[in-house]
Amino acid sequence: MIELTKIVKRYQEHEVLRGVSLTVDDGEVCVLLGPSGGGKSTLLRTINGLETFDSGKIRVGDVTLPATPGPERDKSLAIIRQRVGMVFQQFNLFPHRTVLQNVTEAPIHVLKQPRDVAVATARRLLERVGMLEKQDARPGSLSGGQQQRVAIARTLAMSPEAILFDEPTSALDPRTTAEVISVMTDLAAAGQRMIVVTHAMSFARTVAHQVHILHAGTIAESGPPLQIFEAPQTDITRSFLSEAAIA
């Protein structure tokens, strides 16, 4: 279980997150929707410590991540980062390593897996995302969609309890977006818990268990996709959905 309690984050005077609370159960696919600048990505990045927060707390399983910097936060982060993976908008593959090395890097050097075990796992994962053929290629020679699928395999190689997707298809064209969405859908079907920040409405509608609308640093509405898309309860949700439909 991942539990965020009253997360507050400020940039100087501006409050980006105004006491957001959120729970993601095991095996749940949670989608964060909302207008740009609503704090979706920031909220996601507080979970694995890429962003700090000013008050509140985050719990991942039995580990609590405090707001205050210090050795306790560092210790918690070390554990959380091994349990929670992340997929970025810009993929962030390591350009100086091959596709296969990108996937084996953390298992070998963080989990201390033997090389042959890590390589076997990596090949299986690359096959799962349809990238085994390119195992010896450099990231620079791949399309965006291919890079993102490798990035997903790289995250999966750590056997994460949850994966944070930070706008995974925003930098992609429609065709490659479909490749990545299909991989994510397969993962969800296999019971992978994930928290997804996205603008891909169809993914939210068809795959998500819970959808949260984040607006101006607070959660405007939470519920299953059926409720959010068919029977929105708040004006904010309604106006967001209508704007998204136009876009």
Place this chain on the structure above:
Amino acid sequence: MTRAGASSSAFVSARIIARPPKQRLSRCVRQTLALACAAIQLAVVLLSTTAAADQTLDAIRQRGTLIWGADQEGGGPFVYPQSDDPTRLTGFEVELAELIAAHIGVKAQFAQGQWDKLPDVMDRGDIDIVLNGYEWTPNRAQRYGTSIPYYIYELQLLGRVGDESLTSWEDLRNPLDGRPRKVSVLGGTAAQDYIEKEGEGKIELALFDGATDAMEATELGLSSIDANLQDLPVWTFYSEGFTRLRPIGSPVGRGYYVALTRKADTDLLKAVNEAILKALQDGSLHQILSRYRMWNETQMARGLETNASGGFVGSFISGADVGEKRVDGQESSFEQTSGWRVIWQRGGLLIDAAGMTVLLSVTAMPLAVLIGLAIALSRLYGPGWLRFPAACYVELVRGTPLVLQLYLIYFLLPKLLDTMLPGSGLTINAFTAAVMGLAINYSAYEAEIYRGGIQSIPKGQMEAAVSLGMSKALALRRVIVPQATRLVLPPMTNDFIALFKDTAVCSVITVVELSKMYYIQARSAGAIVELGLLTALLYMAMSYPLSLVTNRLEKNLSQERRS
């Protein structure tokens, strides 16, 4: 190319020297050195000097060698590579050193040093005596043991053959067509002092770093130079190489060449005096001097008075018994060699010296890269208390000249070590000091290059790495630094090329590398152009492959970025 028309530099004050040829350091480098000298003199005073009484003479006898310091770059007739065998040294001071060593009962061993640094090198304990045309001055006598004179020098005014506008000292004081006359001298020598004092402000000075350069410029009339005031022995030695120059008037400005010892080494000083005195009396000094055409009547008028510790006191008596005026053997004078012959004869020495240049570079550069990387990482990712000192290191090292750093490491560090760990016997030889200085100096630049390289790696790389559970250190090692390295390789190779050339500065701390060897050989053979081309060629041969590597790396990188 080698003619340095240096303008007047402030620090070369009057109390320095009479004499030969000097190094080719630019004006700002000289000022820096002046600063360094001041700092070191201060340090010497502060740290000095627990040196036990005079055990040096015993040590010399035990060792079996008298180590004497001089600068071959000064050239003839002092100490210079023999023209038919440039690997061997000749010169009247070489013979004199052998004579003194023989008197003590040991062998003479030559040690090369930058001329104006020889007393510092002696203070450091690397040499026993300095024997290189050092003029006696009261200041110097206070600071060092000064032997009785082994030569009385005078200054000779030289004009151009056929220049009827200048036939006497009087002509020199009269402006020609409203323009004051210009005299070339070796900067920082007695000749400069003499013109400043006797010229009554009516004579303009042109300062040079090398005696032969000054003569050549006068011969060619460069920058409207009318005359040259030269040490007489230098003129007699080189006169055949400068047939368009002629002496004007009688020699002037008499002074003494003396050997220097450390102040405390009075037994050694007395032994040196005995040797010189004996050579005077039995005529062997006369013979040596004659071989280099240096003997003249003036040598008869010799002061020999010393104080209780054996130091020459600078007074003046005449009529010493100088023995028979007979020359046996051949006279030595300047022999110009040129063309292929000089390349053939001395090229090997230059190539050997190039080996030292390579060795310095390839030892210093990897160290510089390692230190630089550590500093860059400290500045970017280190704990707060480390960032500030790391930044200070960069600014301090980058903001001070290499020549000063070398100087401090070579001269000051041994004293510090000795003070902090007395009796540890830790010493730093010149090569180690040179490598340390180069490595430290370049590390600051490498640190900045690396910092720039690391900062240009997108933030997402570090985020991706830590999101995979890597520690910051692991992420740096596996993800950031390898990528940054590829970015910084071209500028680093560039720096490596620059380092190759900067090794030339190491000659200030007695390391003889390619440039220094070139100056020594070019001066003594008079083959400035031929050996200059060869030296340039050698530098090119060393740096061009690196340029190719840089080009290659840059090409690879741009391809990688495009894909």
